[in-house]
Amino acid sequence: MLNRKNKTLTIISLIILALIMLPLVLVVITSFNNQSSISLPITGFTLSWYSNIFQQPDFITGFESSLLVALIASFLALIIGIPAVYALTRYNLQHAAWFQSFFLSSTLIPEIVIGFALYQTAVITFKMPVFISLIIGHFLLCLPYVIRLITASMLMMDSHIEEASWVCGCSPKKAFFLIVLPNIKSSIIAAFMMCFINSFNNIPISLFMNGPSLTMLPPAILNYLQNNYDPTVSAISVVLMVFTALMMFLVEKVIGISNITK
Amino acid sequence: MANLEVKNLAKSYDGKTKVLQDISFTIENGELVSILGPSGCGKTTTLRIIAGLIQETAGQILVNGKDITKTPVYKRNFGMVFQSYALFPHLSVFDNVAFGLKMHKLSKQEINEKVSGILEMTGLSDLASQFPAQLSGGQQQRVSLARALVTNPEMLLMDEPLSNLDAKLRLKMREEIRKLQQEMKMTVLFVTHDQQECFAISDKVLIMNQGRIEQFDRPENIFHHPRTEYVARFIGYDNFIPVNADNRQDSYHIAVKGTRLTTEENNENAKVLTIRPENIQLNADSTENTLTGTITGREYLGQSFKYTIHSELGDFQVEEARQKMRSSGDEVKLTLRAKHLHPLSE
Ligand SMILES: Nc1ncnc2c1ncn2[C@@H]1O[C@H](COP(=O)(O)OP(=O)(O)O)[C@@H](O)[C@H]1O
Ligand SMILES: [Mg+2]
Numbered sequence: 001m002l003n004r005k006n007k008t009l010t011i012i013s014l015i016i017l018a019l020i021m022l023p024l025v026l027v028v029i030t031s032f033n034n035q036s037s038i039s040l041p042i043t044g045f046t047l048s049w050y051s052n053i054f055q056q057p058d059f060i061t062g063f064e065s066s067l068l069v070a071l072i073a074s075f076l077a078l079i080i081g082i083p084a085v086y087a088l089t090r091y092n093l094q095h096a097a098w099f100q101s102f103f104l105s106s107t108l109i110p111e112i113v114i115g116f117a118l119y120q121t122a123v124i125t126f127k128m129p130v131f132i133s134l135i136i137g138h139f140l141l142c143l144p145y146v147i148r149l150i151t152a153s154m155l156m157m158d159s160h161i162e163e164a165s166w167v168c169g170c171s172p173k174k175a176f177f178l179i180v181l182p183n184i185k186s187s188i189i190a191a192f193m194m195c196f197i198n199s200f201n202n203i204p205i206s207l208f209m210n211g212p213s214l215t216m217l218p219p220a221i222l223n224y225l226q227n228n229y230d231p232t233v234s235a236i237s238v239v240l241m242v243f244t245a246l247m248m249f250l251v252e253k254v255i256g257i258s259n260i261t262k
Numbered sequence: 263m264a265n266l267e268v269k270n271l272a273k274s275y276d277g278k279t280k281v282l283q284d285i286s287f288t289i290e291n292g293e294l295v296s297i298l299g300p301s302g303c304g305k306t307t308t309l310r311i312i313a314g315l316i317q318e319t320a321g322q323i324l325v326n327g328k329d330i331t332k333t334p335v336y337k338r339n340f341g342m343v344f345q346s347y348a349l350f351p352h353l354s355v356f357d358n359v360a361f362g363l364k365m366h367k368l369s370k371q372e373i374n375e376k377v378s379g380i381l382e383m384t385g386l387s388d389l390a391s392q393f394p395a396q397l398s399g400g401q402q403q404r405v406s407l408a409r410a411l412v413t414n415p416e417m418l419l420m421d422e423p424l425s426n427l428d429a430k431l432r433l434k435m436r437e438e439i440r441k442l443q444q445e446m447k448m449t450v451l452f453v454t455h456d457q458q459e460c461f462a463i464s465d466k467v468l469i470m471n472q473g474r475i476e477q478f479d480r481p482e483n484i485f486h487h488p489r490t491e492y493v494a495r496f497i498g499y500d501n502f503i504p505v506n507a508d509n510r511q512d513s514y515h516i517a518v519k520g521t522r523l524t525t526e527e528n529n530e531n532a533k534v535l536t537i538r539p540e541n542i543q544l545n546a547d548s549t550e551n552t553l554t555g556t557i558t559g560r561e562y563l564g565q566s567f568k569y570t571i572h573s574e575l576g577d578f579q580v581e582e583a584r585q586k587m588r589s590s591g592d593e594v595k596l597t598l599r600a601k602h603l604h605p606l607s608e
Binding site for chain 2: 158160161163164165166167168169170171172174179182183185
């Protein structure tokens with residue numbers, strides 16, 4: 001009985017996996033096609049679309065600025081989010097639930113609205129540099145991931161271990177670094193990954209701040225796609241997939257993916 | 263180690279409900295004192311205030327005569343064993359135990375020596391490199407004890423340390439704790455809701471009820487001379503005979519509903535007389551404090567039988583070790599020996 005159930009489950013999982021993977025596989029295949037439009041079946045093999053990536057200055061600078069924005073926004077979200085969650089879960093703050101909702105509220109607003117609002121207020125009205133506005137937008141995008149993931153693991157942690165460290169002679173400030181952080185390490189890394197990937201792939205917010213002064217990668221790809229429907233887009237998609245997979249692999253090497261999902 | 267003095271401690275979490283009221287007691291150097299009471303009576307609150315983990319609403323805590331009420335928890339140098347053990351999950355057994363020493367900035371060599379020493383003492387030497395998640399409950403308990411002791415604390419605070427262990431291990435651990443305590447001449451405050459456990463290992467027992475002290479005395483004194491009806495009930499005095507001033511004949515004699523009862527203790531202010539179920543004799547050859555009753559209920563306890571006996575003075579619970587069980591409906595003579603019949607004023 002159990003065996004048959006397991007078999008059914010395995011088959012369903014495989015079908016779902018196939019549905020997810022199939023488009024990706026097609027993208028990979030088309031990226032090597034020697035036709036000048038994205039099409040199937042492939043008629044020959046070429047790497048020229050990959051080399052074409054590097055002929056596009058927008059892709060290079062876009063990658064650099066997307067990487068930089070994603071890194072800074074993720075770190076900011078962690079540095080502000082972790083202490084906020086700590087305060088919300090540990091101290092009997094008044095209106096704690098209100099704060100919690102406030103921190104998560106940016107998930108309720110469509111990202112395109114955040115982008116537009118930021119553009120209107122920060123860039124147009126307050127004349128803030130585009131880069132700073134981008135960081136603010138991506139930070140807002142990242143914060144809810146930090147709040148959710150860290151809250152979950154903070155609540156799961158036995159608060160007595162902190163108290164035990166105080167009794168052992170450790171001040172609460174020190175205990176935050178010596179006891180609390182090490183015990184939520186895996187959710188910090190998980191939160192960082194969620195932040196980074198979501199920021200790096202974000203289109204709606206970046207779109208508004210995209211311009212001659214600053215190019216982000218996803219809008220650059222979109223832009224390219226509008227003008228040339230050739231497999232360079234497939235090629236750069238493959239590069240991004242490999243890049244993400246590599247990141248996952250590194251994290252897995254460092255702490256183990258099983259630790260993150262725990 | 264040190265002696266601890268708690269003076270007029272009071273606590274309210276919400277400013278209205280009084281969780282602790284007027285708690286005062288002293289623990290002498292090298293004594294093991296238990297706080298005993300039902301769940302919710304304020305045991306943990308008392309312990310946590312002494313540790314400095316929460317703030318008192320009023321009162322003082324003195325260690326060796328020095329007021330530490332305002333000293334923050336991490337400067338009090340107490341050892342504490344938590345009910346959940348609260349080991350640091352990310353540190354090995356060795357590093358768990360070494361943690362406090364590192365906080366006190368001891369040299370590496372000193373830390374190694376002290377940790378190895380205490381691990382040996384608690385039988386944990388082989389587990390030094392294990393992590394808490396790999397240990398059994400009993401082993402975690404030992405690590406938590408080792409961690410609390412290694413810094414040579416002023417005193418050791420333990421909050422129901424045995425309640426997560428199975429019955430057999432509990433017995434063994436409580437003996438170990440007592441032995442260790444006596445060898446190291448430790449001052450210990452031990453919280454429990456288990457009466458047997460508490461009487462077995464304590465020099466003194468503090469019985470708590472709804473945030474107040476009911477009695478604070480040596481276990482044998484509490485056992486033989488409970489001060490209040492609450493204490494008596496808590497430690498197994500199942501029989502209570504209400505009396506009032508009109509019943510008193512003189513300091514040692516009381517007449518209730520025609521039955522004349524003698525007590526060894528002065529019955530002044532007595533509101534109730536109490537006696538343990540195993541101290542009532544059935545059909546004894548005596549006329550001392552005697553009345554008759556009818557068996558209305560029986561229960562087999564293994565070593566003995568327990569009867570419910572209806573009499574003029576109400577229902578009595580009687581425990582009798584005997585080969586054969588008595589029958590329901592039997593008429594029996596109850597003897598309530600004067601030396602076992604205690605007058606209580608509260
Ligand atoms: N942090 C808290 N906030 C509010 N009330 C509390 C808190 N901790 C304990 N109490 C209340 O204080 C009383 C005593 O609790 P506690 O000291 O934990 O009792 P015990 O350890 O004897 O079971 C209980 O009524 C409990 O509900
Ligand atoms: Mg408790």
